[in-house]
Amino acid sequence: MKLPDVELRTSAQRKPRGDRPETVDDIASGSPAIMDPDVHRVRTERRVRLVINHLPETYKRLFDNRALEAGMTQKALFIDMMQHYGFTVPDAEQIDGRVLR
Numbered sequence: 001m002k003l004p005d006v007e008l009r010t011s012a013q014r015k016p017r018g019d020r021p022e023t024v025d026d027i028a029s030g031s032p033a034i035m036d037p038d039v040h041r042v043r044t045e046r047r048v049r050l051v052i053n054h055l056p057e058t059y060k061r062l063f064d065n066r067a068l069e070a071g072m073t074q075k076a077l078f079i080d081m082m083q084h085y086g087f088t089v090p091d092a093e094q095i096d097g098r099v100l101r
Contacts, residue, residue, distance in 0.1 A: 076093075
């Protein structure tokens with residue numbers, strides 16, 4: 001039984017990897033932009049925790065219930081409220097990579 005011919009790669013045929021692995025941003029850097037630059041900036045910013053202390057428990061329940069009624073996360077409701085009051089911020093679905101589209 002004869003084995004099929006297999007092309008072997010030599011080290012001269014391999015692309016050098018460099019000091020670090022190639023990231024998605026590196027790969028996409030040569031492509032035309034498909035995402036709004038503001039959305040990209042917000043998606044890649046460091047995340048911080050927003051805490052508002054010492055509110056009545058009733059307010060927290062109202063907020064949670066409104067998010068539940070609207071079928072939104074707390075983050076999405078907060079962003080929706082910011083937009084309502086005139087802040088120019090992208091929609092929650094655009095900045096949260098975990099939300100399925």
